Amino acid sequence: MKHLCSYFCAITITALLFSLTPASADSHENFLQCLYNYPENTTSISSVVYTQTNSSYTSVLDVSIQNLRFFNATSKPVVIVTPLVVSHIQATIICAQRHGLQIRTRSGGHDYEGLSYVAGVPFVVVDLIKIREIEVDVENSTAWVQAGATLGELYYTISQKSKTLGFPGGVCPTVGVGGHISGGGYGFMIRKYGLAADNVIDAKIVDVNGNLLDKETMGEDLFWAIRGGGGASFGIVVAWKIKLVPVPSTVTVFRVRRTLEENATGIIQKWQRGANKFNESLTIRIKMERVNSSKSGNLTVEAQFESLYLGRVDDLIPYMQKSFPELGLVREDCTEMSWIGSILFMAGFPNGQSTDVLLNRTQSDGLFFFKAKSDYVRDPIPDVGLEGLWPFLYEDEAKDGYIQFTPYGGRMYEISESETPFAHRSGNIFHIQYIVFWREKGDVAAQRRVNWIRRLYNYTEAYVSKSPRSAYLNYRDLDIGVNNDGYTSFSQASIWGFKYFGNNFNRLARVKTRVDPRNFFRNEQSIPPLISQGRK
Structure with a gap:
């Protein structure tokens, strides 16, 4: 464990934490001097610090941005640090506090609302792209x-x-x-x-x-x-x-498509009532999107049943014929491969693709603008509810959008809801992700898609979890509530906090109070401390 040393000998940790001040115009210059003079940086930090005047600043910032909605954000970090060693991280944390800068931490840049690299106040990005052993x-x-x-x-x-x-x-x-x-x-x-x-x-x-x-x-x-x-x-x-x-040396995957004309609604209905009870080695998720009908040429909805089975096809086929005959799975629909092969398959890579492609840190299909939301379902959505979904997918805004159902059951039902902060365990039969993509630039195009997904989300309210309506943290959604820039009360944060964490939100706030009472590590949806301190 590393500790602060003589560099701050005249300043106790307590004094340091309680002397936070808003960033001044020259705070980033003082911040930089603090970094460069930090005594425990045995590896020079200057080569991994990028200011807005640095010629590499833009490329370093942009390389891990995964959502074009935030590609040209006006709120950019005053400094980016790409640490090589732990002491670089330690120095950045201490110096940011000392000079009134917030920190946003980025590991892959996939935060759905860009919170790992966008903020409305002066901030530093700690990009861990070089901490990856x-x-x-x-x-x-x-x-x-x-x-x-x-x-x-x-x-x-x-x-x-x-x-x-x-x-x-x-x-x-x-x-x-x-x-x-x-x-x-x-x-x-x-x-x-x-x-x-x-x-x-x-x-x-x-x-x-x-x-x-x-x-x-x-x-x-x-x-x-x-x-x-x-x-x-x-x-x-x-x-x-x-x-x-x-994992077995051989697993089985399939991706079977059924349109509304092929009884997709009825098959989904059967899936809702059985997928969480299937053998735990079998996961079948559903992706629903609009396509052109191969029969009529008109728009229809297609449900893709995507599956990984941790076993051989000879065992899967008879099991499916018994447990889910409505899907009509046949041996020709299935492919046996290694587990790492299934990773490539589910990621959408063509059969035979080298595993080396997994080392590519940029998305293979390029970048899009996108907005997403999430839900948890405790009771099957009735036919009338499903049939009300399909018209949303016919709308122009849904051209590159989809709805995805992922089943629960198995191990998820065996773990207590309080064992980790992730509270969405038993009682949920499946999870929903709604997502819409677009390439068209401009606020008008963005607002059309965001309005579409919000209307879709409002429609499904009657069929999903309630009190609270739950959401998944990794599908970040600022629509469900945000913190203030400075002090945010536990009560205010509860608006979104209980949706992500259920009753575990209480314990999270107690932990935050103990380890970060001054709320230095904060963003629009960070856990607040219980104490009434912080800038107002």
């Missing part, structure tokens, strides 16, 4: 993965070491591990092994005092909070120690 221990089925690594890099590294170990994370390979795990993280092994956060066994985080903590030194409460409560509210997560899970 991965060490796989096959013998003990564990790995240390630094927060700046992507899921693709993690999956690739695991596959190079073992053909029978995997990790239950998300589908998109360019997502950063740091944010993904700290918000929960799910993928096609959710029913067998739960969330990514459920498989964390240790972590390293730099706290508000500049201390590097592990599970033992951070204590039970903070370790609990960062596994699903969002690490950015509590410090900067540097690395996760994860438990790798056994």
Whole structure:
């Protein structure tokens, strides 16, 4: 663990934290001098600091932006730091506090509302793109993965070491591990092994005092909070120690499409009543979008049933014929492959693609503008509810949008809702993501799509979880409530907090009060402390 040393010998930690002042015009210059003079930087920090006058500033800022909505944001960081070592992170935290700058932490840039690189106040981006080492221990089925690594890099590294170990994370390979795990993280092994956060066994985080903590030194409460409560509210997560899970040498995937003319509504209805009860080795999610009918040429809705089965096709086909005959799955629909092959399949890469593509940190299909929202469903949506969804998908704004259902059950029902901050466990039969993409520039185009997804979201209110209407942190949605820039009361934050975390929001606020009482680590949806302190 590293501690502050003689550089701040005349200033106690308490005095430092309670002397925060708003950033002045020259605060970033003072901030830079603080960084360069920080005594524990045994590796020079000057080469990884980018100001707005630096020729590489724009390329460094833009490289990890994943949503074009924020590509030309007027609110840009005064400084970007791409640390090479932990002492660079420690220095940035201490100096930002000293000179009145906020910090936004970026691991992959996939925050749906851009909160990892956009802010309405003077701020510094700590981009962990160079903190991305991965060490796989096959013998003990564990790995240390630094927060700046992507899921693709993690999956690739695991596959190079073992053909029978995997990790239950998300589908998109360019997502950063740091944010993904700290918000929960799910993928096609959710029913067998739960969330990514459920498989964390240790972590390293730099706290508000500049201390590097592990599970033992951070204590039970903070370790609990960062596994699903969002690490950015509590410090900067540097690395996760994860438990790798056994996977068969051969798994089976399929992607079967059914349109409304092919009884998609009835098949979805059967899925709603059975998908959470299927064998836990089988996950079938549904993606619903508009297509041109192959029969009439007119617009229709197509439901894509995408599946990973942790086993051979010879076992899957008879199981499906018994448990889900309505889908009409046949052997020709299925493909056997390795687990790492299934990662490529679910990410949309063509069959035979080299696994090297997982090392690419930019999205293969380019960047879009997009807006997303989420829901949890506790009772099947009736036919009339589903039929009311389809007209939304016929609208022009939905041309590049879709609705996705992901089933629960299995391991998700076995874990207590209070075991981690992620409270959406038993009682939910599936999760919904609504998302709309567009390439057309301008505020008018953006407002049309955002209005469309908000109307869709308002329509489904009658069919989803209530009191509160729940949401998923990793599908960040500022529509459900935001904090003030300065002091935000627990009551105000509860408007969005209970939607993300249920009753776990109370404990998260207590942890925040203990580890960051002055609310230095904050954003539009960060956990607030319970005490009435902070700039007003």
